Amino acid sequence: MTATLLTAADRQTLTIGRAARELGIKRSEFDLAVHLGRIRTVPDEGGGGRRVAAEEIERLRRQEGFPDALTAAVRTVGTTEGAALMGIAPTRFTRLARAGLLVPVRFYLNRYRAVVWHYLAEELSQFAAEEANAPLLKGRTLPPDLLARLREGVDLRARNWRGRHGGFLRRQAGDHPWERAGAVAALLDPVQIAEIVPDPYERAHLYRFRPGPPVHGAPGSPTVLLAERLMTADDPHEIGWLRYDLTVAMDEARDLRPAPRPAPKPPAAAPRDTKPLRAEARETEPRGVELGVTEPQGVEAGVNEPQGVRAGQMEPRGVEQRDPEAAPTPQPPRERGLLGRLLRRGQ
CATH class of the missing domain: 1.10.1660 (Multidrug-efflux Transporter Regulator; Chain: A; Domain 2)
Structure with a gap:
């Protein structure tokens, strides 16, 4: 081309x-x-x-x-081709890779959903050319400490790949604080992230910049789930370093650009108290007159009504209105006994 x-x-x-x-x-x-x-x-x-x-x-x-x-x-090789390039058996190549001496650069899943690791051919050639590594390649057995670790089931291939992949994510983030924090969070379990970033708005903003695994597949598919497991740190020392890096990255991100969050709601208006108004209205009313009751015509405010007449009622027709302060009309004395009765009849 x-x-x-x-x-x-x-x-x-x-x-x-x-x-x-x-x-x-x-x-x-x-x-x-x-x-x-x-x-x-x-x-x-x-x-x-x-x-x-x-x-x-x-x-x-x-x-x-x-x-x-x-x-x-950028040429990569698998286990078989890599072992041939280094002049060793594939089983020894696998042991050296599990012990962390050979760092994979990428992986893929075969049709049996088994992880196939690939390594840089240039790095394998450099490892084989160094004289210090000759005992690891030509000796009858591996060093005792290395064999002891392998018998314990150590396998650092995924961890070494995560370290290399994390460096790539940091380079891609550049100087953007939230992207740098997302690059670190990409290698941590969501439970670890929630402990370090308890604020839900900050955590949601962080997940916007958290890259996913470098595989293609539908979310929740076996391929994606396995890739997520390989991308998540599981070694205690590795988790400790990543937690520290995420804490530092989040502090820088908060200082430079805080996470967006909803605007605070305005305080609700306090209900209007009408009791003082009612008390004030009562004070302005004339004494003896209830609020909302119309005074009868002819009765001035502050003047007591004549006895026997209620406020707001009209006097019956034909009854002369009298001044309550005027003296009563004198009546002639009435005779008692039989003479009195005869006189009243005559009237």
């Missing part, structure tokens, strides 16, 4: 697929080169993923041995 010339429209940034074609390598090789930090990418301003600057393409082209050197740097 030959590289093409960049047009004027592509002088700024290129998509990942276009950049791989410009470099003359496969898409899987390009992704691994980005993962290893050999190719720098930039975020897409339109939110469409990562892109590659045109200057980065020119920098890679100017390197010595391009493109064969770049292709050799």
